Amino acid sequence: MIRFERVSKRYPNGREALSQLSFEVANGEMAFLTGRSGAGKSTVLKLIALLERPTRGVLTVNGINTAKLPARRIPLFRRGLGVVFQDHRLLMDRPVFDNVALPLIVADVSFREIDRRVRAALDQVGLLGKERSVPLELSIGEQQRVGIARAVVSKPPLLIADEPTGNLDAALAAEVMGLFRRFNEVGVTVMIATHDVHLVRESGLREITLASGSLDASSPVLPAIAAVR
Amino acid sequence: MTGRLFNWGTRHGHALVSTAGHLARHRIATALTVLAISLALALPLALNVVVDNIRAAGGSFADAIGLSVYLKPGTSEQRARALAADARARAGVASVTLITAAQGLAQLRKQAGVGTALDILPDNPLPAVLEVRPNASSAVPSRLDALRSQLAAEPEVDSVQLDRDWAVRFHAILELARRGLLISAALLAAGAVAVIGNTIRLEIASRGAEIEVTRLVGGSNAFVRRPFLYAGVLYGLGAGLVAWAIVAMAGAILADQAQRLAAAYGGAFALHGPSARDLGMLLGAGAALGWLGAAIAAGRQLARTLPRRHV
Numbered sequence: 001m002i003r004f005e006r007v008s009k010r011y012p013n014g015r016e017a018l019s020q021l022s023f024e025v026a027n028g029e030m031a032f033l034t035g036r037s038g039a040g041k042s043t044v045l046k047l048i049a050l051l052e053r054p055t056r057g058v059l060t061v062n063g064i065n066t067a068k069l070p071a072r073r074i075p076l077f078r079r080g081l082g083v084v085f086q087d088h089r090l091l092m093d094r095p096v097f098d099n100v101a102l103p104l105i106v107a108d109v110s111f112r113e114i115d116r117r118v119r120a121a122l123d124q125v126g127l128l129g130k131e132r133s134v135p136l137e138l139s140i141g142e143q144q145r146v147g148i149a150r151a152v153v154s155k156p157p158l159l160i161a162d163e164p165t166g167n168l169d170a171a172l173a174a175e176v177m178g179l180f181r182r183f184n185e186v187g188v189t190v191m192i193a194t195h196d197v198h199l200v201r202e203s204g205l206r207e208i209t210l211a212s213g214s215l216d217a218s219s220p221v222l223p224a225i226a227a228v229r
Numbered sequence: 230m231t232g233r234l235f236n237w238g239t240r241h242g243h244a245l246v247s248t249a250g251h252l253a254r255h256r257i258a259t260a261l262t263v264l265a266i267s268l269a270l271a272l273p274l275a276l277n278v279v280v281d282n283i284r285a286a287g288g289s290f291a292d293a294i295g296l297s298v299y300l301k302p303g304t305s306e307q308r309a310r311a312l313a314a315d316a317r318a319r320a321g322v323a324s325v326t327l328i329t330a331a332q333g334l335a336q337l338r339k340q341a342g343v344g345t346a347l348d349i350l351p352d353n354p355l356p357a358v359l360e361v362r363p364n365a366s367s368a369v370p371s372r373l374d375a376l377r378s379q380l381a382a383e384p385e386v387d388s389v390q391l392d393r394d395w396a397v398r399f400h401a402i403l404e405l406a407r408r409g410l411l412i413s414a415a416l417l418a419a420g421a422v423a424v425i426g427n428t429i430r431l432e433i434a435s436r437g438a439e440i441e442v443t444r445l446v447g448g449s450n451a452f453v454r455r456p457f458l459y460a461g462v463l464y465g466l467g468a469g470l471v472a473w474a475i476v477a478m479a480g481a482i483l484a485d486q487a488q489r490l491a492a493a494y495g496g497a498f499a500l501h502g503p504s505a506r507d508l509g510m511l512l513g514a515g516a517a518l519g520w521l522g523a524a525i526a527a528g529r530q531l532a533r534t535l536p537r538r539h540v
Contacts, residue, residue, distance in 0.1 A: 075447045075449040083445055083446070102443065
């Protein structure tokens with residue numbers, strides 16, 4: 001689903017965020033992207049979401065070579081991707097329903113279908129009944145869950161999350177992780193960037209550790225990655 | 230196929246309704262923008278109304294213009310009547326009055342002190358005259374000239390006199406007013422586009438976070454732009470309506486005074502305000518200019534947020 005092949009990313013100010021990074025995440029896999037702040041986790045996610053393009057190397061997402069994708073096809077590409085942010089990025093002046101429905105509205109889905117899917121997504125995150133509420137009326141945990149509902153409402157094959165539990169306490173964090181695992185169980189590929197090492201270790205799932213823009217050789221790596229290298 | 234049409238409809242309907250709601254919620258800001266643009270549109274409309282009224286006024290004074298067609302002496306009355314009938318049939322001619330030699334003499338005799346002098350003359354020296362009045366639309370110098378040469382071409386016609394100075398002056402003024410109108414309309418249209426463009430630009434800047442999220446979930450440029458384009462169109466329509474109302478009110482206020490002025494000149498003159506057709510044109514122009522301003526502003530700003538390679 002995701003393949004980084006010697007990807008480098010250098011910014012105009014000279015900073016090299018990624019350096020010859022190579023790894024692979026298979027379809028239906030759930031993996032964590034770990035590392036200290038500045039190691040390159042956010043950059044990896046930005047490249048996957050095509051917010052930026054690699055300076056060098058090849059990044060393939062869901063079979064598509066991102067370097068070859070023309071700008072006008074990017075919106076369509078992004079519709080196959082669910083993104084969860086640390087700061088939820090909800091539209092505060094709109095009700096929850098409108099927020100969750102956004103990915104469907106941009107995809108021209110019919111109103112009836114939007115209604116059905118939004119309710120289904122809210123149900124999955126346990127917020128059915130809050131459609132009319134405005135994000136300001138919700139707790140942090142609920143806001144984060146709305147963000148997750150928005151990310152999965154269009155049933156994307158790939159879900160990426162940037163520090164989704166950053167603002168949550170341990171109990172809520174565990175709840176959110178539970179949600180991600182449920183999505184993974186139905187076949188969604190999930191990649192979560194986090195520096196909550198405890199959470200990662202507890203999950204027992206694969207960990208891709210970054211250090212200074214490339215893979216940290218000292219982290220517990222599964223044989224699959226060594227093979228890509 | 231109807232599915233796609235339906236989709237197009239819901240897409241645009243959704244954008245239109247949500248934009249209208251947004252504008253309605255920020256009443257003061259919307260009102261100020263609409264007022265600014267409407268003033269820009271009101272001026273060309275007012276000039277247009279003035280020009281129309283001048284033209285109408287000129288039309289009623291067209292009676293003053295006439296061609297005097299002098300026939301050669303010795304032309305028979307029968308022939309003169311035939312020529313008068315021909316002239317009447319010409320395009321652009323409102324009326325033709327034949328003054329035969331005898332009638333001319335009788336009129337002259339009425340003038341004091343002339344009667345006895347005329348008795349001395351053996352023959353009637355006066356020729357027959359056709360007084361040709363053009364209709365309002367032919368009272369332009371070019372048509373008058375054409376009419377004059379046509380009439381002069383008749384074998385029995387001796388000469389044709391035409392007081393065209395008045396027509397020339399009037400039309401020069403009208404032409405000047407019309408050109409002034411075009412230039413000012415172009416300038417003010419550009420002004421309206423600038424005001425709308427700037428307003429939309431500020432709107433986009435203030436809704437940056439929303440636009441970013443929409444982009445991230447896969448909203449295309451067209452999708453993001455649509456509500457702003459509709460905002461531009463709505464501003465333009467609103468401004469057109471307000472501009473028309475402003476000029477209509479001004480016209481109503483001035484109509485009274487204009488009538489008194491006309492009466493002082495001995496004419497009856499009613500000032501026309503802007504017409505329903507003017508309203509239609511203004512709404513159309515407003516919508517088009519609004520769309521244009523929004524498209525320019527949105528195009529520039531939204532293009533900046535595409536992924537870059539940073540090589």
